[in-house]
Amino acid sequence: MMNIGKAAAASGVSAKMIRYYESIGLLPAARRTDSGYRFYTDEDVHVLRFIRRARDLGFAVADIGELLALWRDQGRASADVKRIALGHVAALERKIAELQGMVDTLRMLAAHCHGDARPDCPILTDLDAGGGR
Amino acid sequence: MMNIGKAAAASGVSAKMIRYYESIGLLPAARRTDSGYRFYTDEDVHVLRFIRRARDLGFAVADIGELLALWRDQGRASADVKRIALGHVAALERKIAELQGMVDTLRMLAAHCHGDARPDCPILTDLDAGGGR
DNA sequence: GTTGACCTTCCAATGTTGGCAAGGTTTACA
DNA sequence: TGTAAACCTTGCCAACATTGGAAGGTCAAC
Known part of the structure; x- marks a missing residue:
């Protein structure tokens, strides 16, 4: 049980991005305290680190959605991944x-x-001429 | 003397992008006909092709501004380019x-x-664990 | 009880390009 | 001359992922 700042620090995903991922549906809506604060579990942080790692590998958010679904699906085929x-x-x-x-x-x-x-420069000359294309 | 569609076709820069480059100040405001149509000369098309070529080489618009300034400056040093x-x-x-x-x-x-x-897949396992970092 | 650190939502901007809408202009053809 | 098509205008929205700020509510420590 931790608030968004802790989850951000623990996962390497900024609080700003956590809210963004929630808003676009990559993450389910977080549970809230009575006062409206989002709160997260260690399991949630685990998911966030998964996302962070996938982003580091250059996967687009849409791809990560697919990977997350496969990750959660215990019966997935490794061929899909x-x-x-x-x-x-x-x-x-x-x-x-x-x-x-x-x-x-x-x-x-x-x-x-x-x-x-000196002013003459083949770089500019090439840009000028369009590179012969 | 041609309108934006002709200039776009002749330069390979879309009319949309010509207007955009003008709006961000990469290009000076085009002259207009009485009815408000932009019009361009062969010299303008020359500049547009320069921009197109530089974009093809991956230069950001800000870089292209610098390159254009050097291109126009007959006394530039090739070292700058x-x-x-x-x-x-x-x-x-x-x-x-x-x-x-x-x-x-x-x-x-x-x-x-x-x-x-089979469901087991080291790709997901790595994402899961964070790649050991 | 006050201060500071946290949280909330909403809005905007980044950079480049494409698309669409609503409306005005020009050109071509009957 | 009329009209239809093809062009032009501006403006707004969309994408991609991320960051920043503003205005305001909440929590913890002292």
Whole structure:
């Protein structure tokens, strides 16, 4: 039995975000004291840490909802969990490839830029010309 | 002399975004016809393509403002441009490393998950335990 | 009993893009 | 000339996750 500040400190999820997750339905409405304060159990903190960890792994809130449902379902098939995880891996890798493409282009352009007081710069020239696309 | 739709098609920046860039001050207010329509010149389209290319390279709008100022400044030092570009590369690489860390963790967890009809799954177990952190 | 630390709800902003609505303008065609 | 389609205008809402603040109620310690 603890209030939202304690639960936040114990789980690593801010009080602000706990209320937000409740508002969007990721978490069930917390029980309240007579005066209206939310209160949480150790079990609730456990769930919050699950969410925190999943966020750290880059899962979107919608994905976490699915994972939470599977987590709670003792009869789940591990294939369902694996599918979500690998789908997320694929999305992450697409993003990485996209960013890496940007890095490669910029590094190439920067390599040809004097980087001194002279004004001519292939980086600007490329932006100017649209990169030949 | 063309209206916003033409400028959008010619530059690859949507009319919506052109208005947005104007609203946040990245672009100066466009000239208007008597009836209030914005109109653009080939030079304006040139600027829009510059912006489009920079966005494709992942520069934030704030960065693009700086790049645009340098682009317009005939006396700029190429070092200034290179600094911005390499700063952006560093930020991109930090992001890539972060995503790659997620991928590595998830791949490792998924590798130990049967992925069949059985319920036990190390992915959920890890989320549960907080990954040992 | 007062002070400070906590809690509550509501509103706003971040950054970039898309969508929709209601209304005015221009263009093309019959 | 009339009209319909295609364009333009502004403004508001939506997304994503998170943070901040304001105004006000509650709890604990001293």
